[in-house]
Amino acid sequence: MLDGERLKILTESAKYDVSCSSSGSKRSGEGTLGDCSKGGICHSFTADGRCVSLLKILLTNKCCYDCLYCVNRRSVDAPRASATPDEICELTMNFYKRNYIEGLFLSSAVERSPDYTMERLLETVIKLRKQYGFGGYIHLKGVPGADRLLIERAGMYVDRMSFNIELPTENSLRLLAPQKSAKTIFAPMRQLSDDIYKDEPGKFRRGFLPAGQTTQMIVGASPEKDGHILRLTQGLYDKYKLKRVYFSSYVPTNFKTEYLPTTPVGLLREHRLYQADWLLRFYGFSAKEILDEDENLEVGYDPKCHWALKNPHRFPVEVNTADYEMLVRVPGIGIRSARRIVSARKYGKLDFEMLKRMRVVLKRAKHFITVGGKFFGNDDFRVIKNLLLLDSSSDNYTQLSLFSNDEISGSVLTGEV
Amino acid sequence: MIIYEIDNTLFGLYSAVFESYKMQEIPDIVTSKPLYQMPIGTKIKKIETDEKKANRVQTAIIKYAGEDTVQMLKIALKSCLDEKETICFNYIKKVIDSQKDIAFDYGDLTVMEFTDLKAKVGLEAHRFKGFxxxxxxxxxxxxxxxxxxxxxxxxxxxxxxxxxxxxxxxxxxxxxxxxxxxxxxxxxxxxxxxxxxxxxxxxxxxxxxxxxxxxxxxxxxxxxxxxxxxxxxxxxxxxxxxxx
Incomplete structure (x- = not known):
């Protein structure tokens, strides 16, 4: 049975893979224990607010690769441990029985070779399904460079697979993770996305990778701008039909190198990227609309707000007649509020009070909408900009001052606000 | 002020609705837990749960707003809030008065109160599936x-x-x-x-x-x-x- 010491080592190495969701798979479980729920279930929350829903663990952290950003690099003297497939299965079943987890997230350092590692991972998940009878959620990391038959086989037993892109450009990848290559990462992603639709175009193949694929890239370890990252993200959604792209803020290890920054990237940048990612997936935005390729996301405003301020000619929109796609672009109106507005207006004309009841964030939205023809916001564009800027500084991630934004400090100096 | 006292069941609530229409009066509060400190002039009416009358109310609800509404009421009544019966009562009354499904009329106060009540129960249930x-x-x-x-x-x-x-x-x-x-x-x-x-x-x-x-x-x-x-x-x- 897996002891506490090894569990600690194998978990601490796995936690930087931030994908945590247990959602996306609606399977009534085969097997003797477990099923999946479409929305996913959070079993606990860490001190930093992330949800714990899976047993996230490495099969081993003995690695033959030497990626510069990784705590388990071959040339680092870190405590090494391994688990057997039986130990992983036993732990998963017992945690699952006690409702601690929704399922397993299994990864591994690259031991001996990609094929050897992938075989061991495959052995574990097949054992978990067939021998132990587990019907819950399994997310399996793919090893870039492993044989395509192993990958295809894995897709028949697990709910989700992911191959990490790691870095936003091939150059950075070559520099920081020389044993990995873009080709070995994208080829299996392509293979899986083709396999999911193998039987009929547009129709999901029954029982094969029901929760699809995801990927992750490290943010702040290399110099690429957010604009590039966002375009890459959009491309991944379009081309490989990924369910989600995750961004992991670079956390410096003890190893000092000229190729990597020594201070961690602020959490605000990661937060803004996730906000932009949400705009791509749920709000109908394209990366091009949000920002240029060589730009970083605004610090003082969230990306949706920033777009609205850049495009004043699109506003105000009339709440009673505007279509859903435009309503969700109003700062202060989210998906839920927009749906409520569209449903409620079938019963009659909406007024300001009713919007308040539906919990539209009118403090922001009122500058961008009319309600029954009436405008309740502020006429002065600069005032609006200031109001929205101070609003978002309550995020508490960075200490903004009146002088941290050129425009505001300029207006303060001249006395106008 | 008129207060209806009912037993802690869905059919008790339906009986209260029936009484309200029969007597042409609208209670300010409907509750299964009568308060002991009452303002002057309060009239407390104890409502007996009558299965026949309650069934008539439920039939009307299903006719205008579907079976789902009954399910939603059952969930909402599992709430711990004291106002739950009053909120559900107001919702049922609105369904019957307007003779249609009002679940999506989010601009309306009665509907939003009911939606929120139901949502709180649903949220806790979802969380405990994990906790x-x-x-x-x-x-x-x-x-x-x-x-x-x-x-x-x-x-x-x-x-x-x-x-x-x-x-x-x-x-x-x-x-x-x-x-x-x-x-x-x-x-x-x-x-x-x-x-x-x-x-x-x-x-x-x-x-x-x-x-x-x-x-x-x-x-x-x-x-x-x-x-x-x-x-x-x-x-x-x-x-x-x-x-x-």
Whole structure:
């Protein structure tokens, strides 16, 4: 049975893979224990607010690769441990029985070779399904460079697979993770996305990778701008039909190198990227609309707000007649509020009070909408900009001052606000 | 001020609706727990639950707004809030007065109050699907105890029946002394006639320890955000969680 010491080592190495969701798979479980729920279930929350829903663990952290950003690099003297497939299965079943987890997230350092590692991972998940009878959620990391038959086989037993892109450009990848290559990462992603639709175009193949694929890239370890990252993200959604792209803020290890920054990237940048990612997936935005390729996301405003301020000619929109796609672009109106507005207006004309009841964030939205023809916001564009800027500084991630934004400090100096 | 006192059931509520239409009066408060401090001039009317009258009300609701509405009312009545009966009463009255399904009329105060009431219960049920922790007893039955704000045991028991399939389990709401019991064939909810004594398996302590260690290892200390954690995982839920 897996002891506490090894569990600690194998978990601490796995936690930087931030994908945590247990959602996306609606399977009534085969097997003797477990099923999946479409929305996913959070079993606990860490001190930093992330949800714990899976047993996230490495099969081993003995690695033959030497990626510069990784705590388990071959040339680092870190405590090494391994688990057997039986130990992983036993732990998963017992945690699952006690409702601690929704399922397993299994990864591994690259031991001996990609094929050897992938075989061991495959052995574990097949054992978990067939021998132990587990019907819950399994997310399996793919090893870039492993044989395509192993990958295809894995897709028949697990709910989700992911191959990490790691870095936003091939150059950075070559520099920081020389044993990995873009080709070995994208080829299996392509293979899986083709396999999911193998039987009929547009129709999901029954029982094969029901929760699809995801990927992750490290943010702040290399110099690429957010604009590039966002375009890459959009491309991944379009081309490989990924369910989600995750961004992991670079956390410096003890190893000092000229190729990597020594201070961690602020959490605000990661937060803004996730906000932009949400705009791509749920709000109908394209990366091009949000920002240029060589730009970083605004610090003082969230990306949706920033777009609205850049495009004043699109506003105000009339709440009673505007279509859903435009309503969700109003700062202060989210998906839920927009749906409520569209449903409620079938019963009659909406007024300001009713919007308040539906919990539209009118403090922001009122500058961008009319309600029954009436405008309740502020006429002065600069005032609006200031109001929205101070609003978002309550995020508490960075200490903004009146002088941290050129425009505001300029207006303060001249006395106008 | 008129107050209707009903028993704590859906049919009791329907009976109150019937009474209100029959007597052409609208109660200010409908409750199953009458308050003792009343303002002067309050009239408390005790409503007897009448199955025939209640059925007529339910038929009308289903006719205008569908079976779903009855399900929604059942969920909303599991709330712990004192105002629950009044809010549900107002909602039913609105359905019958307007003779249609009003569930999506979010601009309306009655509808929003009802939507929020139902949502709070639903949210707690969803959270406890994750927060409930089981222990293995000596004979292999899985036992979980908790103290939810709302009466959600019936709502979550079905989820666990699908999850545990061939494993027997007991979910014990300690606050209300209600138990959901599954013996691998049928699921039953009831109040246990005698207090429960539970014998925990000796391997249980080991797995609890491992889970605590796992939970500590998963933390990334550089990203501590207590407020966010409190938001997702309120402190009052933590006493039954193994890792806290």
């Amino acid at each position: 409930l922790r089981f222990s293995e007893t000596e004979n292999g039955v899985l036992y979980a105890h908790y103290s939810p704000d709302n009466d959600i045991t019936e709502l979550i028991a079905h989820h666990f029946k699908k999850r545990f399939k061939y494993h027997a389990f007991i979910i014990h709401d300690e606050k209300r002394n209600i138990v959901a019991m599954y013996d691998t064939k049928t699921l039953k909810c009831f109040t246990p006639p005698v207090p429960l004594t539970v014998y925990i398996n000796e391997t249980e302590e080991n797995y609890r320890k491992l889970w605590k260690e796992y939970f500590d290892a998963v933390n990334i200390k550089e990203r501590k955000n207590k407020k966010l954690q409190d938001n997702y995982l309120p402190r009052r839920y933590r006493k039954n969680l193994t890792e806290f």
